[in-house]
Amino acid sequence: xxxxxxxxxxxxxxxxxxxxxxxxxxxxxxxxxxxxxxxxxxxxxxxxxxxxxxxxxxxxxxxxxxxxxxxxxxxxxxxxxxxxxxxxxxxxxxxxxxxxxxxxxxxxxxxxxxxx
Amino acid sequence: xxxxxxxxxxxxxxxxxxxxxxxxxxxxxxxxxxxxxxxxxxxxxxxxxxxxxxxxxxxxxxxxxxxxxxxxxxxxxxxxxxxxxxxxxxxxxxxxxxxxxxxxxxxxxxx
Numbered sequence: 001x002x003x004x005x006x007x008x009x010x011x012x013x014x015x016x017x018x019x020x021x022x023x024x025x026x027x028x029x030x031x032x033x034x035x036x037x038x039x040x041x042x043x044x045x046x047x048x049x050x051x052x053x054x055x056x057x058x059x060x061x062x063x064x065x066x067x068x069x070x071x072x073x074x075x076x077x078x079x080x081x082x083x084x085x086x087x088x089x090x091x092x093x094x095x096x097x098x099x100x101x102x103x104x105x106x107x108x109x110x111x112x113x114x115x116x
Numbered sequence: 117x118x119x120x121x122x123x124x125x126x127x128x129x130x131x132x133x134x135x136x137x138x139x140x141x142x143x144x145x146x147x148x149x150x151x152x153x154x155x156x157x158x159x160x161x162x163x164x165x166x167x168x169x170x171x172x173x174x175x176x177x178x179x180x181x182x183x184x185x186x187x188x189x190x191x192x193x194x195x196x197x198x199x200x201x202x203x204x205x206x207x208x209x210x211x212x213x214x215x216x217x218x219x220x221x222x223x224x225x226x227x
Contacts, residue, residue, distance in 0.1 A: 107159030
């Protein structure tokens with residue numbers, strides 16, 4: 001069974017640009033979550049999508065957005081990039097049963113974004 | 117105060133040592149507790165999860181939860197160089213895919 005696939009693996013952008021990152025979840029998984037990982041702040045939750053609807057959102061500005069398609073694949077977009085957006089962006093998928101509080105998340109290897 | 121606190125280390129031990137990794141949390145309502153392991157240039161992978169207080173053992177790994185102290189621990193027995201990674205505690209504050217992570221402890225096991 002293929003794992004969570006994130007593309008691209010590395011990305012270099014300049015301030016003010018926008019970027020779109022892609023995530024393909026494990027087959028059969030309906031929930032996709034996005035996280036930002038930096039040395040200073042660690043892993044921080046961005047948002048979660050389930051059945052094409054945003055189910056949960058972290059404390060990030062509106063420049064960070066996402067969407068989920070009918071096949072559960074997800075994209076996240078960051079507009080007007082800032083230097084502080086340089087980070088590893090991780091996508092995680094889970095079955096998305098909803099009622100469980102112990103959803104097992106399976107992470108991809110991430111997209112390393114560098115903003116110059 | 118952060119909801120989940122973890123000493124970032126780094127922690128260096130000789131092969132065969134017993135390793136103790138710890139986190140504290142602030143919300144007594146939390147019920148599920150997880151440990152993830154992250155190798156360099158990889159995403160985190162779920163190592164263990166526990167519910168409420170008590171111990172859970174899986175091979176060389178033991179997860180322990182003390183809800184009265186709001187303290188969670190991961191013990192690694194007979195540590196191996198392949199255990200060298202960053203270990204993150206994580207707590208789901210509610211249902212779904214949101215997890216609150218600790219800062220992560222970087223562990224190095226020297227042969």
